[in-house]
Amino acid sequence: MAIISEMPEESSSSRPSTASFSARFDPLNPLAFVEKVLDFLGQESDFLKKETAEKEIVAAVRAAKERLRKAEEKTNPAEENPTSASNAEPMEVEKPKKKEKEESAEEKTNPAEENPTSASNAEPMEVEKPKKKEKEESGPRVPNQGNGLDFDNYSWTQTLQEVTVNIPVPCGTKARLVVCEIKKNSLKVGLKGQPPIIDGELYRPVKPDDCYWNIEDQKVMSVLLTKHDQMEWWKSLVKGEPEIDTQKVEPENSKLSELDPETRQTVEKMMFDQRQKQMGLPTSDELQKQEILKKFMAEHPEMDFSNAKIV
Numbered sequence: 099m100a101i102i103s104e105m106p107e108e109s110s111s112s113r114p115s116t117a118s119f120s121a122r123f124d125p126l127n128p129l130a131f132v133e134k135v136l137d138f139l140g141q142e143s144d145f146l147k148k149e150t151a152e153k154e155i156v157a158a159v160r161a162a163k164e165r166l167r168k169a170e171e172k173t174n175p176a177e178e179n180p181t182s183a184s185n186a187e188p189m190e191v192e193k194p195k196k197k198e199k200e201e202s203a204e205e206k207t208n209p210a211e212e213n214p215t216s217a218s219n220a221e222p223m224e225v226e227k228p229k230k231k232e233k234e235e236s237g238p239r240v241p242n243q244g245n246g247l248d249f250d251n252y253s254w255t256q257t258l259q260e261v262t263v264n265i266p267v268p269c270g271t272k273a274r275l276v277v278c279e280i281k282k283n284s285l286k287v288g289l290k291g292q293p294p295i296i297d298g299e300l301y302r303p304v305k306p307d308d309c310y311w312n313i314e315d316q317k318v319m320s321v322l323l324t325k326h327d328q329m330e331w332w333k334s335l336v337k338g339e340p341e342i343d344t345q346k347v348e349p350e351n352s353k354l355s356e357l358d359p360e361t362r363q364t365v366e367k368m369m370f371d372q373r374q375k376q377m378g379l380p381t382s383d384e385l386q387k388q389e390i391l392k393k394f395m396a397e398h399p400e401m402d403f404s405n406a407k408i409v
Contacts, residue, residue: 117142129377238333238343245331245347247340251295254335258349258365259328261304263287263321263335265295270316278321280309285336287311287321298336302327329364345372 121134140146148154242248244255244262252265265287267276277294279286282303288294300323308324325332333341349369371381380388395403 127377129373238341240346241342241348245342245349246335247342249339256332258331259325261323261325261332261335263296263323265319265321267313267317267319271313271319272316273313276311276313276319278311278319280304280306280311280321280323282306282326285321285323287319296336298338301332301334301337302330328361329368345375 119138121131123131145151239247246254246256252263254261254263267289275290277286277288277290284299285296286294287296303326305324305326309322311319311321313319331344331347333344367382374381
């Protein structure tokens with residue numbers, strides 16, 4: 099455990115006195131320390147009221163991670179120069195001087211001449227390696243910057259309310275050459291006379307009347323889909339395609355102020371529960387149940403709650 103306390107330098111500010119900051123740092127819960135720092139900033143300055151506050155904080159975190167990465171690279175110079183170890187191998191080969199030993203070594207280094215099947219038997223071992231990558235790629239992927247995925251022939255992004263699909267098309271493509279069928283549970287997009295680029299069942303239903311498409315700069319087709327359930331992150335655009343890890347979705351906090359109070363409260367609750375799950379801590383619903391149980395226990399001291407469990 100560590101205690102950090104610091105006094106800011108005197109400035110020409112109109113404040114009557116300087117403020118001190120102190121907090122107890124727990125290595126098992128570092129995020130709690132960060133939250134206290136943010137609370138201190140909100141109380142003692144107008145920094146968090148700036149529109150760019152979130153972006154500046156994110157930039158500071160990224161810069162700290164980059165400094166940490168560079169520091170780790172300096173402490174492991176052997177990884178930066180992998181050829182240093184391999185350069186020593188030729189020195190061992192030069193030690194045998196007797197002709198008989200050299201000849202016996204040549205015979206051992208060419209077992210394929212005595213057993214021609216030995217070389218062919220080694221080939222399947224190399225063929226099996228890519229299978230591991232296929233298994234890794236079959237799992238959830240890290241989402242792109244728009245909380246979707248990028249493919250060779252199209253990409254998609256999302257917010258809680260909408261999904262946007264961008265499809266590159268030949269330069270000069272006209273709207274009359276496009277085939278776009280948006281239904282409640284399916285999407286079909288392509289060019290006339292060609293196989294569809296997207297054709298399948300959507301991950302979740304949409305509102306067809308609130309969906310539309312257009313061609314931007316005659317080279318990119320953009321399809322906007324309005325989600326039916328606007329409180330859920332999609333794992334994929336079409337069922338059957340690779341899915342994203344929704345635990346790594348990063349909503350734009352700067353847009354929370356644009357939501358109505360009820361929607362904003364729901365979004366903030368989702369973000370809080372997601373952070374709690376990542377740290378192995380109880381969610382908001384679980385915390386609420388714990389508070390209700392504590393209150394009930396206090397009101398009924400005559401009852402035995404030793405075996406009580408929160409479900």
